[in-house]
Amino acid sequence: MPLMFLLKLHHEQLPVRVADPEGLRYVSVLLATGLIEAQVGTLLPTARYASPRVATVTRITEDGLAEVAKMTNVPAFVKTSMRFARGLRLM
Known part of the structure; x- marks a missing residue:
């Protein structure tokens, strides 16, 4: 749950x-969606395409x-989350 x-x-x-x-993984998703700013790197860059370690x-x-x-506005968050989870449009 990245959120x-x-x-x-x-x-x-x-x-x-x-x-x-x-x-x-969460940092990667949040960074890609523009919700955070972060620096991602490897501890020891030994491989050409090393996976992130830190x-x-x-x-x-x-x-x-x-x-x-x-998210902190619980009633609105639940209503929105359920709408997307069901794929329905609430009126």
């Missing part, structure tokens, strides 16, 4: 260093903060 990871980051003092594989999250973007605001 739950984003919420966790919101409560941390940035910059935050992430080294676990699951956290790196990331440093430097900040949550304005879009990321908007997502956090949506």
